[in-house]
Amino acid sequence: MSKVQGGMKCVxxxxxxxxxxxxxxxxxxxxxxxxxxxxxxxxxxxTGDGAPDTFFIAVYILLGAGGLxxxxxxxGCFGAVRESQCLLASFFACLLIIFGAEIxxxxxxxxxxxxxxxxxxxxxxxxxxxxxxxxGTAIAVIYHQTLNCCGGSTSDTSTTLCAEAxxxxxxxxxxxxxxxxxxxxxxxxxxxxxxxxxxxGMIFSMVLCCAIRNxxxxx
Numbered sequence: 001m002s003k004v005q006g007g008m009k010c011v012x013x014x015x016x017x018x019x020x021x022x023x024x025x026x027x028x029x030x031x032x033x034x035x036x037x038x039x040x041x042x043x044x045x046x047t048g049d050g051a052p053d054t055f056f057i058a059v060y061i062l063l064g065a066g067g068l069x070x071x072x073x074x075x076g077c078f079g080a081v082r083e084s085q086c087l088l089a090s091f092f093a094c095l096l097i098i099f100g101a102e103i104x105x106x107x108x109x110x111x112x113x114x115x116x117x118x119x120x121x122x123x124x125x126x127x128x129x130x131x132x133x134x135x136g137t138a139i140a141v142i143y144h145q146t147l148n149c150c151g152g153s154t155s156d157t158s159t160t161l162c163a164e165a166x167x168x169x170x171x172x173x174x175x176x177x178x179x180x181x182x183x184x185x186x187x188x189x190x191x192x193x194x195x196x197x198x199x200x201g202m203i204f205s206m207v208l209c210c211a212i213r214n215x216x217x218x219x
Contacts, residue, residue: 011211012080015204018197019076019091025197032190033063036183041146045120045179048145049110052119054112055180061105062187068098070195076201080208088209095198095205102198106191109184121173124152140172150173 036059038041046055072094079087127139144150150162152171162169 023073030066056115062194085212092205147175
């Protein structure tokens with residue numbers, strides 16, 4: 001028999017629906033993380049020798065968060081259906097921990113956003129710094145083709161490689177900044193959305209958990 005009645009029964013089903021949405025959100029985060037990790041343009045720009053890996057570290061954190069959300073969402077659904085005070089309290093604690101970790105990761109990402117862009121720009125500039133470095137020149141060409149840009153470095157090699165470029169072609173340092181800022185903003189917007197969903201989940205789980213406890217005390 002159900003331990004909660006009336007309005008709390010409504011909260012129970014709302015929590016179940018929320019957890020299902022939370023599970024789907026985890027699936028979405030996982031999908032976006034995989035897209036950011038294996039998106040052809042990103043892979044081409046960041047898989048050369050000596051390429052910075054800071055951006056991919058942020059993506060791996062996103063993948064981990066997505067997988068964890070799916071697991072927690074499943075147990076949250078189970079806890080709501082079973083009306084288990086223990087599972088609901090554990091669900092609340094997990095959400096609180098993830099919420100705190102997400103805030104920490106967001107602060108870290110915001111602080112290091114400029115560093116990620118600068119590292120990639122530095123990698124591009126160093127790849128064309130030496131005319132004799134054929135590997136570096138090949139990397140520069142990949143950047144030019146992927147970002148539809150050319151130049152941005154004071155190197156003579158940059159001038160040589162851009163000899164046939166159109167006059168209004170964007171310089172690569174600006175193109176790199178625009179490209180990675182867009183990707184990082186995508187991660188940021190997803191993080192804000194997840195944080196809002198988690199706050200709602202924590203409120204529902206605490207209300208239902210308290211209702212189950214009060215019902216047991218009355219019985």
